[in-house]
Amino acid sequence: MLRILCLALCGLLTGTRADPGALLRLGMDIMNQVQNAMDESHILEKMAAEAGKKQPGMKPIKGITNLKVKDVRLPVITLNFVPGVGIFQCVSTGMTITGKSFMGGNMEIIVVLNITATNRLLQDEETGLPMFKSEGCEVILVSVKTNLPSNMLPKVVNKFLDSTLHKVLPGLMCPAIDAVLVYVNRKWANLNDPMPVGKMGTVKYVLTSTPVTTANYIQVDFNPVVQQQKGNAIKLADSGDTPEFPEGYAEGSSQLLLSDAFLTAELTLLQKSFDVSVRDTMIGELPPQTTGTLAGFIPKVAEAYPKSKPLVTQIRINKPPKLTMNTGKSLLHLHGTVEMSAVRRRGKPPVSLFVLEVHFSLKVQYSVRENRLQMATSLDRLQSLSRKSSSIGHFNEKDLTVFITDYLQEAYVPVVNDELQVGLPLPDFLAMNYNLAQLDIAE
Numbered sequence: 412m413l414r415i416l417c418l419a420l421c422g423l424l425t426g427t428r429a430d431p432g433a434l435l436r437l438g439m440d441i442m443n444q445v446q447n448a449m450d451e452s453h454i455l456e457k458m459a460a461e462a463g464k465k466q467p468g469m470k471p472i473k474g475i476t477n478l479k480v481k482d483v484r485l486p487v488i489t490l491n492f493v494p495g496v497g498i499f500q501c502v503s504t505g506m507t508i509t510g511k512s513f514m515g516g517n518m519e520i521i522v523v524l525n526i527t528a529t530n531r532l533l534q535d536e537e538t539g540l541p542m543f544k545s546e547g548c549e550v551i552l553v554s555v556k557t558n559l560p561s562n563m564l565p566k567v568v569n570k571f572l573d574s575t576l577h578k579v580l581p582g583l584m585c586p587a588i589d590a591v592l593v594y595v596n597r598k599w600a601n602l603n604d605p606m607p608v609g610k611m612g613t614v615k616y617v618l619t620s621t622p623v624t625t626a627n628y629i630q631v632d633f634n635p636v637v638q639q640q641k642g643n644a645i646k647l648a649d650s651g652d653t654p655e656f657p658e659g660y661a662e663g664s665s666q667l668l669l670s671d672a673f674l675t676a677e678l679t680l681l682q683k684s685f686d687v688s689v690r691d692t693m694i695g696e697l698p699p700q701t702t703g704t705l706a707g708f709i710p711k712v713a714e715a716y717p718k719s720k721p722l723v724t725q726i727r728i729n730k731p732p733k734l735t736m737n738t739g740k741s742l743l744h745l746h747g748t749v750e751m752s753a754v755r756r757r758g759k760p761p762v763s764l765f766v767l768e769v770h771f772s773l774k775v776q777y778s779v780r781e782n783r784l785q786m787a788t789s790l791d792r793l794q795s796l797s798r799k800s801s802s803i804g805h806f807n808e809k810d811l812t813v814f815i816t817d818y819l820q821e822a823y824v825p826v827v828n829d830e831l832q833v834g835l836p837l838p839d840f841l842a843m844n845y846n847l848a849q850l851d852i853a854e
């Protein structure tokens with residue numbers, strides 16, 4: 412069974428395939444980025460400014476000199492998914508074309524038009540990033556009004572429309588569509604950057620295949636690369652299942668699925684940082700960490716240390732952490748050793764009292780901060796406890812269950828939570844903001 416964490420985003424993105432890593436479903440909400448790109452880039456205004464200049468290959472408008480384009484209307488962009496292709500884009504706008512007419516007077520033409528194109532979604536062969544490429548740009552004239560004297564109408568205007576405006580406008584406006592796509596495509600660029608997970612390694616979201624467009628969303632399938640700082644990439648365990656998006660999200664919304672296998676691989680990067688050595692005698696609500704306290708559970712400690720000594724506790728995690736998910740509940744399993752030693756006088760190393768093998772589970776709560784997945788844990792339970800070695804002779808380790816459980820909760824869990832604060836990076840693309848995402852744990 413594949414377990415996943417689903418972030419329902421207030422944006423658009425999607426993915427599908429049998430790889431166990433991460434899957435993104437982009438709804439129409441994310442595609443607002445295209446609208447924003449058009450607004451932010453002021454592309455139509457730039458095109459308009461260019462229009463007056465003489466450009467190679469641009470046909471002059473017959474009978475008009477000193478041509479200028481002004482008052483470009485704020486474009487309204489309509490987008491629709493085209494299954495298997497990408498996005499159909501319609502930019503409705505208007506503008507005033509001014510110039511000197513062949514009659515010598517000032518002329519104004521107010522044009523309302525639609526620019527339409529299909530933005531095909533591809534995977535850039537060089538970078539592996541998603542990429543939109545426009546095809547079949549057309550300019551549709553919605554209305555044309557002029558200030559020419561009415562006795563010249565309609566012949567001149569009609570001729571003008573047919574022979575010139577229709578030919579000139581695509582060359583003038585279609586580059587705007589391409590320029591907007593360049594702008595949007597650039598917003599995918601960060602996706603390829605390895606993002607740090609603390610100092611232990613990096614995560615990179617690599618596209619598995621060309622994103623797939625359906626009638627309602629674009630799906631992007633990731634094969635994330637979890638790379639150790641010094642060492643190999645961590646292979647994701649394959650559960651054999653295809654991730655599926657849970658039902659019931661708002662239409663047009665975007666979702667990101669992260670599998671337990673992927674999160675487990677990321678946590679493996681942090682394994683070393685979960686090793687600690689604690690020398691404090693007073694920790695939270697715990698009784699003093701001394702051989703005297705320990706003797707209350709194992710009388711043999713008092714025989715070996717009649718005079719109470721401070722304790723040093725070392726916890727070593729000796730297997731990669733493992734994350735499990737069940738509907739609504741996620742656990743982090745840690746396997747390792749707890750070694751308690753008595754502190755001796757200055758200059759002498761502590762003496763190991765015993766080493767215990769432990770397996771315990773932590774309950775995980777997820778949140779998102781600064782586009783990173785944050786995890787906060789609390790002790791679920793001590794799953795198993797066994798004695799590996801002892802310098803004080805045989806004792807029943809079960810007598811230490813409460814002592815160790817309290818110790819893990821009070822002294823160790825805060826250390827784990829501190830380390831987890833580095834956060835797990837989420838895919839960075841299209842200026843996505845995950846902070847308002849709703850999080851669900853699903854099977």
Ligand SMILES: *[C@@H]1O[C@H](CO)[C@@H](O)[C@H](O)[C@H]1NC(C)=O
Pocket residue numbers: 489501503524525551552553
């Ligand atoms: C222009 O685009 C708008 C918005 O998509 C649409 O409602 C209108 O029908 C289009 N007009 C023409 C003539 O295509």
